[in-house]
Amino acid sequence: MRGWIGITLGDVTGIGPEVALKALAAEFPLDDTCYLLIGDAGHARQVNQQLALKLPLQTYGGANGAGRVFIANPLAEPLSLDLVEGSPSAARAAVAWLADGAQRCLRQELDALVTAPVSKEMIVRAGQAFVGQTEFLSQIAGVERTAMMLLGQDERGRWLRVALVTTHLPLKLVAEQVTKARVELTIELAAQACRDLGLPRAHIAACGLNPHAGEGGQMGNEEQKVIGPAVLAAQRRQFDVIGPRSADVLFYNALRGDYDVVVAMYHDQGLAPLKTVAFETGVNWTLGLPFIRTSPDHGTAYDIAGQGVANPSSMMAAIRLAKQLARARA
Structure with missing residues (x-):
């Protein structure tokens, strides 16, 4: 599969879905890249509607489906739309989506993975051992360098x-x-x-x-x-x-x-x-993973989540770098 960028939504009680969809709305018209959002469809569609982004989100059914912006959730149950800040279920879901994105990259279903912010503190509080996304992805990929x-x-x-x-x-x-x-x-x-x-x-x-x-x-x-x-x-x-x-x-x-x-x-x-x-x-x-992974350089910003004011510039830069690196490897 070529020309596919995966984007994990991160902690949905933070600004991850907002900056991901805002950045995607800006990047979508610029080329023919296909995007797979990995996360909760309800939260993604809610942000898309509330911010009037008009992204043509479709449920992912395979690489050959018509369209360019899809969403897939490896979890069997959707998340509630009214979760509180730092919800344990949101934290655990963010880790599951991160793992799913990495595994799709390892199976060469995606050319790169862009990951929205998670809260290390909330993930640990939710009962999962977690140091950071870099360390977590390295472990899944089986690499130390x-x-x-x-x-x-x-x-x-x-x-x-x-x-x-x-x-x-x-x-x-x-x-x-x-x-x-x-x-x-x-x-x-x-x-x-x-x-x-x-x-x-x-x-x-x-x-x-x-x-x-x-x-x-x-x-x-x-x-x-x-x-x-x-x-x-x-x-x-x-x-x-x-x-x-x-x-x-x-x-x-x-x-x-x-x-x-x-x-x-x-x-x-x-x-x-x-x-x-x-x-x-x-x-x-x-650096050093067997696949391309980028992310914005900020955190979940719980204090402004849900207000529609989050700046997507860092996420846009992360998507652009992922596409640049993927093109260079193709």
Whole structure:
């Protein structure tokens, strides 16, 4: 099957269905891509009607059906339309839809998967072990060599791309998880991402873990014992990478175009600057999966759910990146 993008609706008590359908309404007229929404039909149709989006939603009956926008729900029972914020049934459904989308990709029924936001907290409260979508999809795909990349551009068209060595960890556990192997793998995946994006180069810079990249070992030795040796090993493998560099200046240099990707050591080190410059256009891209997966870089935003005011820009960017990557692989 070619030209199919799957979109999971995420937590329906958040803004996932709204941004998914708004983005789809904007993207639908631009080409002949087919879309499969994976989620609850009642919620999708309700949003479509309330926002007057006029998307021609059809129940999915197979790849050969007439039309271009379909919805499928792997769950036997529909969700109630009046669920409360963070409902356990909505949280469990979001995980089921995510799993279904991944399995469809693995069966090559979809060319890419775009995932709307879920709440990790609510999923865990609902009784399911869950660290994050990146980790969950990696487990389903049976792969461990993955990394999270966030990318987006500011209002002047300047790109910032960040690949994370560690993801969803308490800060006190980060140092022990920043290993030479993980740093080197993230550099490798970042370089491949540059090739997948069609960039003319893959100039990568690695952050230090500690303030001022450790001040020569005066404020931590991870730069000398772990990150530096990983960068040197990557250089020996012909990767165009430097580091470790102090994070407090590195992102400025990357934004002005000195580097194509920044390798950050932990979640907030990378995502805080990325979201500062590209909150409305940022995309989360899981590197290393056997299929393409992107998502918006924001959460469920329960506080504005159901009001019709959610900005779909990040979801639009996620869909566009998924289509770009799928075309490149075709």
